[in-house]
Amino acid sequence: MDNQKNDFNSYKVLKKLISTIQKIELIKPENVVKEIAYTKYTLLPHIKEIFTEEIKKGLIIRGPINPLKGKFFDGDYLSDISISFKRKPLIGIEVKLLKSEGRHQSLSTAIGQTVIYSLKQYERAILLIIDEKLNIDKDELTMLRKSLYKNNVTLIYFNFSKNDNQLRFMD
Numbered sequence: 068m069d070n071q072k073n074d075f076n077s078y079k080v081l082k083k084l085i086s087t088i089q090k091i092e093l094i095k096p097e098n099v100v101k102e103i104a105y106t107k108y109t110l111l112p113h114i115k116e117i118f119t120e121e122i123k124k125g126l127i128i129r130g131p132i133n134p135l136k137g138k139f140f141d142g143d144y145l146s147d148i149s150i151s152f153k154r155k156p157l158i159g160i161e162v163k164l165l166k167s168e169g170r171h172q173s174l175s176t177a178i179g180q181t182v183i184y185s186l187k188q189y190e191r192a193i194l195l196i197i198d199e200k201l202n203i204d205k206d207e208l209t210m211l212r213k214s215l216y217k218n219n220v221t222l223i224y225f226n227f228s229k230n231d232n233q234l235r236f237m238d
Contacts (some may be wrong), residue, residue: 077190080118080150081221084158086176087117088223089236095227096164096197103131106147106162110195114148114160127151135159137188144183146192158191159184165198172222176232178215185219192219197234198226208237 091113095191096105111130118126127150129135135143135156161184163177177194184192194215203226212222225234 075121075124075152075157076110078211080121080126080157081193084114084117084150086119088113089238093234094226095231095234100164102147102164105164105197106131110162111148114150118150125152135188137184139183139187144180144188146180146184146189149189156189158193159189160193160195162195163197165196165200167199172194178211178220181215182218190219191221193221193223195223196204196225199229201226201228203237205237206227 072107094109096109107130111128115122115128118128122128129149129151131145131147134147135151135157137144137146137148137159147162148160149156150158150160159181161181162175163171163173174196177196181192181194203224208222208224212224215222224237226237227234
């Protein structure tokens with residue numbers, strides 16, 4: 068991403084985001100915090116910090132208050148965080164706080180949204196899951212990650228327990 072032309076490639080942006088975000092000490096969301104608030108006040112500032120130099124060169128990172136709007140099957144789709152350069156949408160990020168209640172519906176919707184982002188609006192998409200359960204089946208996580216990857220969607224998965232204050236990145 069350091070070349071003279073400021074030509075931002077979605078793969079390089081994705082690679083930098085993944086390698087950096089897993090090292091950040093993200094605080095767990097409080098029970099009453101909604102996804103939009105957590106995205107705006109916690110995740111978005113960290114992501115902008117990762118790309119401080121690139122933002123100076125024209126990379127644009129938008130959050131849930133002013134998202135890029137995409138259309139698919141005559142419906143509007145708004146990613147929680149978007150990364151673009153010179154009006155070219157590079158990466159759409161869908162943030163999902165998975166709670167005990169309604170897990171299957173929340174996960175299904177988020178998977179569908181990120182696949183649509185990668186099909187139509189963005190070169191790549193990220194599904195960023197923050198799960199309040201620790202006992203996730205790692206084989207299922209691997210299966211989901213591989214399946215999404217075939218559709219140009221990268222899964223970033225964190226979990227936490229009620230006793231933890233920080234999120235844990237799961238490879």
